[in-house]
Amino acid sequence: MGAVDWVGAVVLGCVACFTLLLLIMPSVIVVAISFTEKEYIGFPPEGFSFRWFVELLGRDQIIESAVTSLRIASFTTVFALLLGVSAAFALVRGRFPGRMAVTAFVVAPQMLPGMVIGIAILFFGAYFAFYQSDAMVIIAMTVFCLPFAVRLVMARLAVLDPTLDEASVGLGATKSQTFLRITMPQVMPAVIGAGAFVFIEAFDNITVALFTSSPRGRPLSVELYNLVQFDSSPIVAALSSLEILFALLIMIVLARSIGLDRLRT
Amino acid sequence: MHVQIDGIDKWFGANHVLRRCDLSVEQGELITLLGPSGCGKTTLLRCLAGFELPDGGSVSIGEDNVTHLAPNHRNVGFVFQSYALFPHLTVVENVGYGLAVRRVSKAKRVRRAMETLELVGLQQFGDRYPARLSGGQQQRVALARALVLQPKVLLLDEAFNALDAKLRVAMQVELRKLVKKVGITTICVTHDQTEALTISDRIAVMFEGRIDQMGTPSEVYERPCTAFVADFLGTANLLRRRSEGGSLEVGPGIRISSTFDGGVIVVVRPEDVMLSQPIEGDGWGGRITFSRLVGPSIEFEIDTGEDRPVRVLSPRRGGDRYSVGDRVALALSSRDACVVLPHQEAS
Ligand SMILES: Nc1ncnc2c1ncn2[C@@H]1O[C@H](COP(=O)(O)OP(=O)(O)O)[C@@H](O)[C@H]1O
Numbered sequence A: 001m002g003a004v005d006w007v008g009a010v011v012l013g014c015v016a017c018f019t020l021l022l023l024i025m026p027s028v029i030v031v032a033i034s035f036t037e038k039e040y041i042g043f044p045p046e047g048f049s050f051r052w053f054v055e056l057l058g059r060d061q062i063i064e065s066a067v068t069s070l071r072i073a074s075f076t077t078v079f080a081l082l083l084g085v086s087a088a089f090a091l092v093r094g095r096f097p098g099r100m101a102v103t104a105f106v107v108a109p110q111m112l113p114g115m116v117i118g119i120a121i122l123f124f125g126a127y128f129a130f131y132q133s134d135a136m137v138i139i140a141m142t143v144f145c146l147p148f149a150v151r152l153v154m155a156r157l158a159v160l161d162p163t164l165d166e167a168s169v170g171l172g173a174t175k176s177q178t179f180l181r182i183t184m185p186q187v188m189p190a191v192i193g194a195g196a197f198v199f200i201e202a203f204d205n206i207t208v209a210l211f212t213s214s215p216r217g218r219p220l221s222v223e224l225y226n227l228v229q230f231d232s233s234p235i236v237a238a239l240s241s242l243e244i245l246f247a248l249l250i251m252i253v254l255a256r257s258i259g260l261d262r263l264r265t
Numbered sequence B: 001m002h003v004q005i006d007g008i009d010k011w012f013g014a015n016h017v018l019r020r021c022d023l024s025v026e027q028g029e030l031i032t033l034l035g036p037s038g039c040g041k042t043t044l045l046r047c048l049a050g051f052e053l054p055d056g057g058s059v060s061i062g063e064d065n066v067t068h069l070a071p072n073h074r075n076v077g078f079v080f081q082s083y084a085l086f087p088h089l090t091v092v093e094n095v096g097y098g099l100a101v102r103r104v105s106k107a108k109r110v111r112r113a114m115e116t117l118e119l120v121g122l123q124q125f126g127d128r129y130p131a132r133l134s135g136g137q138q139q140r141v142a143l144a145r146a147l148v149l150q151p152k153v154l155l156l157d158e159a160f161n162a163l164d165a166k167l168r169v170a171m172q173v174e175l176r177k178l179v180k181k182v183g184i185t186t187i188c189v190t191h192d193q194t195e196a197l198t199i200s201d202r203i204a205v206m207f208e209g210r211i212d213q214m215g216t217p218s219e220v221y222e223r224p225c226t227a228f229v230a231d232f233l234g235t236a237n238l239l240r241r242r243s244e245g246g247s248l249e250v251g252p253g254i255r256i257s258s259t260f261d262g263g264v265i266v267v268v269r270p271e272d273v274m275l276s277q278p279i280e281g282d283g284w285g286g287r288i289t290f291s292r293l294v295g296p297s298i299e300f301e302i303d304t305g306e307d308r309p310v311r312v313l314s315p316r317r318g319g320d321r322y323s324v325g326d327r328v329a330l331a332l333s334s335r336d337a338c339v340v341l342p343h344q345e346a347s
C-alpha cells in the first residue's frame, strides 16, 4: 500500500507540474516579452521598459476595438443572464411537458464549435438583410454563451431546497418577496459566476466574432488576430499582458465578493 | 385558537391520501397525529397550513373558514421536518424574517426576535448562521421563527426525528412546557408512539388516510377502538373470537361482554395477563415457548394452541418462577380486555 501511495504521489506531482508548466509558462513568457526595449519579439527579453504599453495606448484602432469588445461583452452578459436565469428557473422549477427536450435544446449550442454558430448566424441574417455588425456579434455570442449560463444557474437551483420557499410563504411572505429575499440571494453566486464567465468569453472569443463582426468595428480578438499576421512587434505581447491582467482582475473581484469555492456549483 | 377539520379528502393522482378526515382541536390543546409513515400525516398538516389544497372538505381556524386561503394569509406557524432555516440569514434574521416581510421596523424586529430567542434559550446565538448550530439549536430557531409571529396554531412535522435519542426526549419535554407557557394550539406529527404518549393532551391515530381514533393517551392505549390502533400503540395480543348474544369467551372459563356480534378481535395488553400454576382441569393456558428479560419485567410467549402465541409481561419478581417448557394458566380481568371489529369491517 505504502509503495503504491508513494508512486501515486509522484505521478500526481509530475502531472501537476507539467500542467502548471503548460498553463503558466506561455503566459509568463508573453508578459515578460511585453516589457522588452527591443523592436522584435524575443525571449528572454532585453532590457525593461513600458514603451510597448505606451505605444499600444496611442493606437486609436486598438483602443476602439477594445471599446467595441467591452460593449459586446457587456450586452452579451446582460442578455445571456436575462435569458439564462429565466430559462434555468423554468427548466428546474417548471412542470410542463417536454421539459427534458427543451433543456437539451437550450444547452445544445455548447456542443457546436463557435465557428459553426458564427457562420450559421451570418447566413441566417443575410436572409433578412441583416449583416455583420456589433448587433450580430452580440446575438451570436449570446447563443454561444447561453448554455454556460443556463447550466451554472440550473446546477445551483437544483440543489436549492424548495421547502425554503414554502417556509418563507408560511411566514407570511408573498411570492415576489420570497423570490427576492430567499431564492435570489442563494442563486446569486451562480449568477455572478455565470456573468463573469460569459463576460470573459464574449470579450476574447474569436471563432464567433470572426464571422459576425463588421470589418469597420472589429472586436479586440479579431484586431489582435490581424495584428499578429501583419505586425510581429511586442505590441501584441503588451496587449496580451493587459488581457491577462484584465481576466485576473475579474477573478479577484469575484473571489473577493462571493468566494471562489462558491463558484463550483 | 380552535381548529376544525371536516371531511377532508386529498388525492395525489390516483392515490387517495386523505379519506374524509375529521379533527377538532380545542384552544391551547397539544395534539399529536400518530401513524405509520406514508399514512398521510404530513399531507393533513400541509392542508392545515395551506401548502396543499384539499379536494373536498373544509378547514377552519377560530371562526374563519380558511380552506381556500393562501398560506401567507393564514398566520399558522409551521416547523418543517428539515427545519428549513434560511442558510444565508443569521439566527436573528431568520427569526425576524416573518416580521421583515410585514415591514416591521428593524429595531422592533430585532427586539422581538431576541425576546423569542430568549424564550427558547438561544439569545447568545443571534449572530450565528444556521450551518453553525447543532440539530437541537436549529430546531429551536425554527420554533422561535414560527412563534415570533404569535400564530393562531403551531404545526410541527416530525420535529424531533433528526435529533439523537437523549436530546429528543429532552426537547419533547421542553416543547410541551413551552407551548403550554405560550398557550398556543399545537398539532404535532409523528410516527413515534412513545413521543405521542409523552407530549400530547390527545392523540389522533391515523391509518391509511383516515383518523381511526382520537383520545387522551390513556384512552387510546387502554381502549383502542380498532385492531390497528391497539397494535400500533405498544404491544397487544389480538385474539380472534366469535361473539354471540353480547358476550364471548376469551379462553375456557373466561367470558367477557361485547357490544358486537360475529367475528371480533379481543385486544389484550401483555401486562394485563396474569400467570399462575396450572390447576387440574382445562382452564385457559399453555406451554411457555420463549422468555426474555425486558428491563424490570419478563416477557413470555405462551403457546395456547392458536396460530399465534399469547404474549405476557410479568414483573420480574414472581415471573422468574416460570421458564421455557413450563405449563402455565392464564388469567385476565374482564376490565382489561377490549373488543374491536376486524380491520376490514371497521367503518
Ligand atoms: N406531492 C406529492 N405528490 C404525490 N404523492 C404524494 C405527495 N406527497 C405525498 N404523497 C403521497 O401521499 C402519501 C402520504 O404521504 P405523507 O402525507 O407524506 O405521509 P406521512 O407524512 O404520514 O409519512 C404517500 O403515499 C406519499 O407517497
Ligand SMILES: [Mg+2]
Residues within 6 Å of the ligand: B041, B042, B043, B158
Ligand atoms: Mg411525513
